Amino acid sequence: MSTFSVLQTITHPVFTQHKLNVQIKRDDLIHNIISGNKWRKLKHNILHAKSIGAKGVITFGGCFSNHIHACAFACFDHGLPVIGIIRGEESSQNNYTLAWAKHWNMQLKFVDRKTYRMRDDETYLKQLQQQYPDHFIIPEGGSNALALCGVSEVIEELSQQSEFDTLMTPVGSGGTLAGLIMGDKCKHNLLGIAVLKQQHYLEQAVLSLLPNQIKQSSNWRIAHEFHRGGYAKFSQIDADRIRAFSHIVGIDFEPIYSGKMILALLDLIASGYFPEHHRIVLLHTGGLQGLAGMFERGLLNQDEWPLLPAPPVR
Template sequence: MNSSFESPVQTIHHPLLAARKIQLSIKRDDLIHPQISGNKWRKLKFNLDTMQQQGKSELLTFGGAFSNHIHATATAGKLFGFKTHGIIRGPELDEANPTLHYAKQCGMSLHPVNRITYRLRHEQAYLAQLQAQFPNAYILPEGGTNAAALLGCKELAQSLPSCDVIACPTGSGGTLAGLIEGAPQHTKLLGVAVLKQADYLIEEIKLLSNKAKQQQNWQLLCDFHDGGYGKFSDALWQFCQTFSNQHAIPLEPIYSGKMLYAVWQLIEQGYFAEGTHIIAVHTGGLQGLDGLKYRGLID
């Protein structure tokens, strides 16, 4: 899964930025691939290499009904010709939901489980049981976060031009951990947690990244979740639409939109010193907009 294409960095021009003397750039990882966008491409890249090295011909992973990761994994299976299985947080499977409908069209086998079973997705005994059930499958954690995924996110950090701050949305912690691994020590890294009570991720990130244990140049912001995972206020959705219209950058309110809204509020509050250059990583996930429309949460 090699992409010689490196996504562009787009500079944002706005009166607020001029007034605060802040330079804001967006790393357009949403453009890295039409279906496997952003951090999902980064995380899958080295995992597919590992899968090959282990001689596995199938890939099994986990996700909710509207998961970007499920969408990306199903696409990869179709593109590169391997069987994919999705353990879907259920218990009911709504195959009319655009994410699952798409995954099925790509040939992914969907296995709905109830929430109690889904909670076992990190337990060794349950994973061993799945491995016995699917002997040819390479098992990838929810969100695609593991040691191989970090290599892809480390590469992302190394591809960025020099800056003072790198910001990214944080769900499972893998993208932020990989960025910490790849970024120079003088760069500050800000993760914007997209879920409620995300403080536990700080320890997860330290487990994933040795540098995160040793360095003080990163921070997880836990107050911008806007109601919790998958939730968003009218103000956030309004911001996403306005930003998209002004800068021709599509945003969804679950990940990158939430992160950019947080960065924007911090700029308004004077959080960053004058002259700061911020690169905000657009991690893709735009397929999520179809799911929000499907549920009637946006027009």
């Protein structure tokens, strides 16, 4: 499981007007299924599970989770049985995301919200471990110490590709930003764009993942003002702006993660946040499969967004 994702320069009238150099790290192109930060996070988790002789993997996610989708395929590809603890109703099992997860032999176990909130509780995890001995547990979003090792490789790759001042990434569970902090060693500005409304929970989530010797790093921050109303929330204007940007630069984004980073970039530029000739790298974290859930719920018009692979026979 190795790769070196492309760094692509993108042009846009706004960048030209403000004399900015903008590039995008195309982690969305790493793999046609396990794309973006999910590939980075799962890489060492899967290798570790195999190295310890685990009989299988257990992980957590919602009904439309990019992580569930990616983990199901990664385990299938490596011959590892996998159990997905799913927040939601069993009636969701045939949606696009979970239909693919089942197609790749993920065993789905649906739990209510109260039970799902225990996903990081030590007692609950011990019970799971007793119920499924010799299974390796990967947390929600794949964010743990092993994930940080994979994400930190982004910095190593960038050091061989280009010089830059600021690296931007969407922030959901905090693992991607934590991995970038660990790899960067205070050499660049790291700007995380919160995609959910959790105040300073995200800062604590990032710090909890970092090794003690790196917790004092001061070269990163999370911008909380660009969540567009909360996780998976956005307006029609937001969606239209993302599609317009995609049309100009020739790269697809979804409105849950990377699309919110794009809107934040445009808003920050308009506010004068970046000085002239600033060099910005955007980390494209993939996740386009999440569009299917938006189509199924009528939140987006399928004809206006990228074409996704047809779902498996349900």
